[in-house]
Amino acid sequence: MANVKIPTSFNIELEFETANILVRFLAWIIDLLIRIAFGIAIYVTFSRMHLAGNTATVMYILFCALPISLYYLLFEITMNGQSPGKMMLGIKVRSLNGSKPSISQHLIRWLFRLLEAPWGIFFLNGAVPIITMIRSRYDQRLGDVVAGTIVVNTKNKTSIQDTIYRDMSSLNYEPHFPQILRLSDRDMNKIKTLMDQAIKSGNQDLIARVAERVKEVLGIETEMGHFQFLETVLNDYNYYTTR
Structure with missing residues (x-):
């Protein structure tokens, strides 16, 4: 866990505490469980509908695979840098200048998340975010480094409301x-x-x-x-x- 001081245009440094790898992993577990529960609910619902083969495939893609794939992108854009897991753990994504990330920054993080997914080729891709966060000064995964974002605890040491x-x-x-x-x-x-x-x-x-x-x-x-x-x-x- 590290402290990052973000300068503003008013010669005031806002100090944030970055979310360490353990907290981010726990948030990821919560989000994973939510996605699994959602997938099971969709599977049970569609199974009871006795859909034909091709129809079932299209329905699963539209109402299960696609929402699960877009889970982080949609939630973090609409919930001010937080997924349900991040919200429960009190962390959020911020731009390196301390502001709310742009749509393009969220998109970059999401694209790199797909590359870093632990179910990648030979299950080795899961090591990428872990190694990157360990090596990063501010506990950033590769997607954060490229997008110019950090994940911080929501209770920063210097409140923006105080400036x-x-x-x-x-x-x-x-x-x-x-x-x-x-x-x-x-x-x-x-x-x-x-x-x-x-x-x-x-x-x-x-x-x-x-x-x-x-x-x-x-x-x-x-x-x-x-x-x-x-x-x-x-x-x-x-x-x-x-x-």
Whole structure:
């Protein structure tokens, strides 16, 4: 198990604890059992239907073999980097920059998973991910290395919520205030700190004063509420500085 520090565009390092080989193996076992149970359920269902030979083959391919083959790809895309096994063990796939992996990264991991499958030629392919993870500094299997991803524990040491970092990569976000780039990382961190203090203490006056000060400095006029405005400011800053 290793710690990886991922730099963000705000001069803040987010520290994650990588998932070691044992935890990842246990997650794989859980996912394997789920796939086996699914396959058995489909087999029993179709057996009771007494389908003809060719029809049965097509049905098994469409409703059993194909879903099982796409298991990791579909779940990790739709569940934010987690399969059911990963979710139960509290681990997830992240990009090396700390953001949510792209579709192409998930696809690369999935394709290499097929190559690394333990039922490969002469049953030797199962050794590939094990050897790669042992040799990797961040416990990456070959698919992770090529895709530029890591598998981390979900409880990272530095919470993203404690910083101004917002992952905007998966959102069709439209920024509102281009003037925000006149502020520095230090300015934005100060705004976030004051917002957190105001929320914790329920001090609406502090939020209002911070919002009005930002509007004054940047020459912004808006009908947004004070809190909504500051949230938009943070999101806009993330959007512009990560593009």
